[in-house]
Amino acid sequence: MSADPLDGPAAGLKESLAAAIDRDAVHLAAVGDDIFAHPELAYHEFRTADLVARELRGLGLPVEEGLARTGVRARLRGARPGPVVCVLAELDALHAPDHPAADPGTGAAHACGHNAQVAHLVGVARALTERAAAGRLAGEVVFFAVPAEEYSEIGRPGVPDVEFPGGKQELIRLGCFDGVGLALMAHATGTPDPEPGGGEPAPALGMAWHYTGFATRRARFRGRSAHASSAPGHGVDSLSAARVALHAIDAQREAFAADVRVHPVLRAQPGSLNVIAEQTTVDILIRGRTSQSIADAERRVDRSLRAGALAVGAAVELSSAPGFLPLDVDRTLGGLFRRNALTLAGAAGWAEHDFSAASTDAGDLSHLMPVMHATHGGCAGVNHSARFRVVDPVRAYVQPAKAIAWTVVDLLHGDAATARAAIAGHRPRHTRTGYVDAVRATARHAHCAEDAGEPWRS
Ligand SMILES: [Zn+2]
Numbered sequence: 001m002s003a004d005p006l007d008g009p010a011a012g013l014k015e016s017l018a019a020a021i022d023r024d025a026v027h028l029a030a031v032g033d034d035i036f037a038h039p040e041l042a043y044h045e046f047r048t049a050d051l052v053a054r055e056l057r058g059l060g061l062p063v064e065e066g067l068a069r070t071g072v073r074a075r076l077r078g079a080r081p082g083p084v085v086c087v088l089a090e091l092d093a094l095h096a097p098d099h100p101a102a103d104p105g106t107g108a109a110h111a112c113g114h115n116a117q118v119a120h121l122v123g124v125a126r127a128l129t130e131r132a133a134a135g136r137l138a139g140e141v142v143f144f145a146v147p148a149e150e151y152s153e154i155g156r157p158g159v160p161d162v163e164f165p166g167g168k169q170e171l172i173r174l175g176c177f178d179g180v181g182l183a184l185m186a187h188a189t190g191t192p193d194p195e196p197g198g199g200e201p202a203p204a205l206g207m208a209w210h211y212t213g214f215a216t217r218r219a220r221f222r223g224r225s226a227h228a229s230s231a232p233g234h235g236v237d238s239l240s241a242a243r244v245a246l247h248a249i250d251a252q253r254e255a256f257a258a259d260v261r262v263h264p265v266l267r268a269q270p271g272s273l274n275v276i277a278e279q280t281t282v283d284i285l286i287r288g289r290t291s292q293s294i295a296d297a298e299r300r301v302d303r304s305l306r307a308g309a310l311a312v313g314a315a316v317e318l319s320s321a322p323g324f325l326p327l328d329v330d331r332t333l334g335g336l337f338r339r340n341a342l343t344l345a346g347a348a349g350w351a352e353h354d355f356s357a358a359s360t361d362a363g364d365l366s367h368l369m370p371v372m373h374a375t376h377g378g379c380a381g382v383n384h385s386a387r388f389r390v391v392d393p394v395r396a397y398v399q400p401a402k403a404i405a406w407t408v409v410d411l412l413h414g415d416a417a418t419a420r421a422a423i424a425g426h427r428p429r430h431t432r433t434g435y436v437d438a439v440r441a442t443a444r445h446a447h448c449a450e451d452a453g454e455p456w457r458s
């Protein structure tokens with residue numbers, strides 16, 4: 001393969017696609033900004049899905065809607081049969097009510113830049129269609145806007161007809177990725193805040209090769225109410241149990257594997273200042289780069305949670321909902337993207353890292369097929385903060401679309417030999433049914449009554 005992505009049989013097509021996307025810059029920025037201004041939470045991205053469906057239908061593509069509630073999919077068939085390349089875009093915002101652009105009703109805000117992903121998908125679809133690229137490609141390009149990548153609540157109210165928390169997880173379960181050979185996407189990376197810590201702005205394009213996966217815990221501590229001052233010894237303080245548990249986790253920070261992150265949220269129960277708290281809930285994400293490091297951290301966290309209950313004589317119910325699997329970016333796909341990114345953005349516009357401590361349900365997909373999950377800049381503020389926003393529409397919306405479009409061409413032009421090789425080189429760790437069974441098995445429940453059931457009274 002040539003070192004220069006513009007020195008090959010598809011060079012003319014690539015230049016033509018880049019020019020089409022450049023000419024589309026105003027439209028793509030309007031799409032990205034519109035979605036930023038109308039954020040919607042997981043599995044409720046109805047307006048955003050409508051926008052995607054309208055865009056794709058306007059190109060004359062057959063469009064399917066309502067996949068896992070809000071997923072939208074369209075197909076562009078190449079000239080000859082061949083592998084299916086999926087261009088992904090995530091539809092959802094996250095719960096970030098302090099963000100200046102947050103929806104006042106739901107607290108949703110695009111503080112993770114998924115609005116840019118939709119602009120990429122629209123940009124790639126418009127360019128490939130307008131330039132009649134399909135005639136030069138074998139196989140199929142599937143444009144797939146998917147729900148629910150953020151994971152901000154463990155015990156959120158159930159969504160009708162949805163079993164799994166991640167949109168890609170749910171779409172795998174439903175068979176919507178059956179037949180797809182590989183998947184591509186680019187995700188926003190914000191700029192570190194100037195103080196404290198500082199740091200360089202995110203490069204125009206980049207790659208983290210590995211992302212953490214995570215397990216979840218909900219610990220519901222149950223104690224016994226009593227007068228908080230005149231009779232605290234007659235109660236069992238569930239808040240104290242939670243505090244001891246969190247200290248026990250903190251005491252083991254150095255024992256966790258280096259790639260592990262454990263971050264809890266203490267759920268305040270509506271209580272009274274003068275009553276010992278009968279019930280306190282702690283939700284925890286337990287992240288790690290490998291299934292082994294996650295499993296080791298889970299054991300330490302479970303012991304800590306039970307220790308908190310034991311110390312004060314409370315009971316604790318432990319439950320877990322499905323988490324996300326670690327993501328290993330496919331080396332072949334990542335290498336193609338890097339080559340294209342270096343031509344589009346130059347060496348100064350590219351950065352890659354071995355590891356990101358963030359997680360994504362693209363990790364789940366990577367256990368079934370080769371996945372490329374690149375990063376792009378053009379945003380200020382750290383992801384998930386109230387400061388996060390798009391500041392450079394070309395870097396956020398336009399340039400990633402070009403790099404993705406060029407990677408699609410690399411994969412499918414001619415007889416799609418590159419896509420076939422990438423698929424052949426990938427070792428899936430699950431079949432679809434094996435995956436669904438494995439995810440279901442992570443939803444567990446255990447009750448540990450240390451002492452609180454004891455019928456003591458005075
Ligand atoms: Zn996010």
Ligand SMILES: [Zn+2]
Pocket residue numbers: 112113114149187
């Ligand atoms: Zn995100």
